Amino acid sequence: MRRAGCVGVDFGADHADEGMLEKLGRDFGPEEVERAVRLCKKYGIVCMCDLLLGGPGETEESLRTTVERMRRFAPDRVGVALGVRLYPGTILADIVYQEGFTPKNPNLKGKVVGNPDWLLPVFYLSENLGKDPARYLAEVVGGDRRFFFPSPEDLGRNYNYNDNQILVRAIGKGYRGAFWDILRRLSEGEGPG
Numbered sequence: 029m030r031r032a033g034c035v036g037v038d039f040g041a042d043h044a045d046e047g048m049l050e051k052l053g054r055d056f057g058p059e060e061v062e063r064a065v066r067l068c069k070k071y072g073i074v075c076m077c078d079l080l081l082g083g084p085g086e087t088e089e090s091l092r093t094t095v096e097r098m099r100r101f102a103p104d105r106v107g108v109a110l111g112v113r114l115y116p117g118t119i120l121a122d123i124v125y126q127e128g129f130t131p132k133n134p135n136l137k138g139k140v141v142g143n144p145d146w147l148l149p150v151f152y153l154s155e156n157l158g159k160d161p162a163r164y165l166a167e168v169v170g171g172d173r174r175f176f177f178p179s180p181e182d183l184g185r186n187y188n189y190n191d192n193q194i195l196v197r198a199i200g201k202g203y204r205g206a207f208w209d210i211l212r213r214l215s216e217g218e219g220p221g
Contacts, residue, residue, distance in 0.1 A: 030071045036209045038107070039064055041077035044097035045090040052083055052112075053119035062101045069102075076208050078107040081165065084123050084135070086154035088164060095168045095175075105208045108177035110165055111137055111151035120152060173215060176208060 029037075043049050044058045061077060068075040077098060081091055098106045114121055114136075127133050131140050134155040139148035158164060169175045194214065195207055202220035203210045213219075 030073055034073055036074045036076070036206055037064075037068055038076045038078060038206060038208065039103075042080045043083075043090075044079075044094040044101070048083060048086060048090050048094070051085050051119075051123075052080065058097055062097075065101045065103045074104045074209055074212065076105040076107055076206075077101070077103045079109065080112045081108060081110050082151075082153040082157060082161060083112045083120065084152065084154060085156070087156045088158070091157065091161075091165060092168050095165075098175075099172065102174075104174065105212055106175045106177075107208065108165070108169075108175055110162055110177070111153040114146055114150045114152060116146055121146075124152065176211075 039061065041061045042052055042054055044061060046057055049057060065075055065077065079094060079098070081094065112120060114124060124133070124136070127135065129136070129140065133140070135152050136150060137153050138150040140150060143150065153161060165177060169177055192207070195210060198210050198214055198220070203213065204220070
């Protein structure tokens with residue numbers, strides 16, 4: 029891949045806890061994620077692992093395990109989504125229908141009422157994570173800059189790519205590539221090349 033010009037890969041790792049990967053319907057485990065990261069490093073390909081946290085059965089322990097494993101696996105960046113978007117026809121949709129797609133389901137966030145086809149966003153966020161899962165996750169991440177997850181104080185400030193002035197300026201200076209890799213290169217003082 030490197031010889032063909034690939035310089036970066038974003039893996040949809042989803043999680044690094046065996047039980048949560050199984051609940052998300054994945055047919056791989058944390059060992060495969062670690063191996064993929066290791067191979068990228070071996071061949072000089074920067075990589076990011078995207079996580080889907082907060083799914084059915086997620087606990088503070090499974091969340092902490094995943095963050096700690098990501099630190100150990102050491103991808104260049106880790107994208108974090110807290111809350112898993114629901115889509116009809118998925119394993120998660122089946123779980124939600126069993127639990128009840130109602131406003132009384134404490135695991136559902138978003139437009140539950142009047143949204144039978146889930147065309148408007150609805151997310152699953154396990155109630156097992158407590159009253160303030162974002163704050164808990166921020167504490168576990170502990171300011172590790174490899175994680176694309178804003179602290180509660182940073183929400184809305186240059187977190188992603190939508191109207192991100194840091195990215196706009198970098199692209200104007202000649203940076204190209206995935207938003208996460210541009211932000212990585214900027215934080216590490218690398219030029220646009």
